[in-house]
Amino acid sequence: MMVLLIVSFCIMFLQVHSITLVLVWLSCMLSCALSSTTNSRVSLASTTIFNVMKYGARGDGRTDDSQAFTNAWKAACNSLPNAKSLLVIPKGRTFMLKPITFGGPCKPSRIFVQVSGNIVGPTQKTDWLGHHYDVWLLFERVNGLTVSGSGRIDGQGPIWWKNACITTHVPGTTCHAPVAMQFKRCNSLRLNGLTHVNSPRVHLTFTTCNGAIVSNLKIIAPETSPNTDGINIETSTNINIRDSIIATGDDCIAIGGGSSNIKISGIMCGPGHGISIGALAGTDVVENVDVRNCTMRKTLTGVRIKSWQGAFGHARKISFTGIKFDAVNNPIIIDQYYCPSIKSCPLSTLATKLSDITFRGISGTSSMDNVINLSCSKTVACTNIVLDSVYIKSAIPGRKVYGTCINAHGRASHVKPSLNCLKP
Numbered sequence: 001m002m003v004l005l006i007v008s009f010c011i012m013f014l015q016v017h018s019i020t021l022v023l024v025w026l027s028c029m030l031s032c033a034l035s036s037t038t039n040s041r042v043s044l045a046s047t048t049i050f051n052v053m054k055y056g057a058r059g060d061g062r063t064d065d066s067q068a069f070t071n072a073w074k075a076a077c078n079s080l081p082n083a084k085s086l087l088v089i090p091k092g093r094t095f096m097l098k099p100i101t102f103g104g105p106c107k108p109s110r111i112f113v114q115v116s117g118n119i120v121g122p123t124q125k126t127d128w129l130g131h132h133y134d135v136w137l138l139f140e141r142v143n144g145l146t147v148s149g150s151g152r153i154d155g156q157g158p159i160w161w162k163n164a165c166i167t168t169h170v171p172g173t174t175c176h177a178p179v180a181m182q183f184k185r186c187n188s189l190r191l192n193g194l195t196h197v198n199s200p201r202v203h204l205t206f207t208t209c210n211g212a213i214v215s216n217l218k219i220i221a222p223e224t225s226p227n228t229d230g231i232n233i234e235t236s237t238n239i240n241i242r243d244s245i246i247a248t249g250d251d252c253i254a255i256g257g258g259s260s261n262i263k264i265s266g267i268m269c270g271p272g273h274g275i276s277i278g279a280l281a282g283t284d285v286v287e288n289v290d291v292r293n294c295t296m297r298k299t300l301t302g303v304r305i306k307s308w309q310g311a312f313g314h315a316r317k318i319s320f321t322g323i324k325f326d327a328v329n330n331p332i333i334i335d336q337y338y339c340p341s342i343k344s345c346p347l348s349t350l351a352t353k354l355s356d357i358t359f360r361g362i363s364g365t366s367s368m369d370n371v372i373n374l375s376c377s378k379t380v381a382c383t384n385i386v387l388d389s390v391y392i393k394s395a396i397p398g399r400k401v402y403g404t405c406i407n408a409h410g411r412a413s414h415v416k417p418s419l420n421c422l423k424p
């Protein structure tokens with residue numbers, strides 16, 4: 001009796017189950033068929049697809065597709081809660097976008113942006129009038145966002161590089177060209193595969209983000225283009241950047257104040273200014289930065305920590321491991337006297353406290369003679385600076401290289417050139 005009951009229950013369950021399966025299958029077929037003819041959304045299981053072409057984008061490289069992208073984004077962002085949205089930017093086309101905000105919070109738990117096509121900025125600065133012009137493509141307050149694909153993002157930098165002002169330059173003021181792409185208050189972000197070229201200023205900025213994995217990017221701008229940093233990280237935590245090529249006119253990657261738990265690996269830098277922490281100012285704090293397995297080719301600086309005089313935060317637990325230099329001007333730098341402007345920087349007894357900084361397993365060549373420059377504040381010493389297995393030669397055969405320090409404390413082992421200036 002018991003066995004019979006169980007068997008019949010099982011059969012019933014199987015039937016119910018297969019009916020559900022058939023229903024799921026039928027509804028999928030139906031919605032696919034419907035949507036391919038009439039609707040702009042396609043449902044595949046729990047992922048809903050939003051193709052910008054269905055929202056009126058032209059993709060001819062000239063027509064302003066901003067409105068179509070905004071509409072497609074709004075639909076994707078307001079789709080089903082706890083589901084997934086996929087915004088498709090199809091390949092074989094080029095979409096011209098004016099400054100645009102992809103804003104959240106969004107209802108779906110995950111949003112995928114598939115960038116298979118190319119995106120270009122306006123070719124005239126006047127197209128920016130009436131828009132915010134700090135940033136071109138802004139993603140803000142979006143959680144669980146993935147942006148990926150083989151598309152190319154072209155910021156039309158050349159129209160900004162000679163003159164960063166949109167219209168006439170007001171004397172005594174400074175114009176800043178826009179950042180090409182910014183992620184602001186984005187949690188659990190994934191960014192991979194894209195090619196970013198010719199940003200007006202910084203190519204990619206992460207601001208107040210928590211949790212990002214960034215990989216397989218190519219970021220390219222001419223060596224002479226001004227302020228075209230590859231990636232800036234500002235007030236962000238748990239950021240992992242790996243396996244990318246960055247060749248621009250300014251910092252390859254710069255890490256600003258308020259950032260912690262930053263991992264950088266497998267980056268090819270150059271030309272450009274290398275990987276930099278700072279310039280730290282005011283109460284800026286940076287902690288737990290791990291830079292490893294990176295190559296710098298013909299960059300001005302290699303790995304650098306810089307802070308303004310008079311700053312009073314701290315930077316600690318910073319390590320650079322497995323770095324290769326090829327004809328880098330100034331490979332290893334700590335600079336607590338950072339002052340790039342012509343205006344005088346007042347002397348101060350305050351300084352960012354630097355401690356637990358490690359340079360390990362570093363080798364290669366420099367095209368200048370001073371290859372290690374640890375210039376710490378005269379009043380606030382750097383402590384526990386560790387150099388281990390650091391070998392830097394001149395890129396010019398037969399030339400001697402040397403290192404210098406001011407108020408740097410720590411230890412050096414297996415270091416060439418020898419660094420006798422490092423105090424215990």
Ligand SMILES: *[C@@H]1O[C@H](CO)[C@@H](O)[C@H](O)[C@H]1NC(C)=O
Nearest residue numbers: 243265266267268293294295
């Ligand atoms: C080091 O980085 C290169 C790219 O520059 C990558 O191909 C390689 O797999 C990385 N090695 C390790 C051990 O991560």
Ligand SMILES: *[C@@H]1O[C@H](CO)[C@@H](O)[C@H](O)[C@H]1NC(C)=O
Nearest residue numbers: 335336337338370373375404
């Ligand atoms: C080392 O860096 C300090 C601070 O920027 C600078 O003033 C000094 O000239 C540098 N030393 C050499 C030898 O380049």
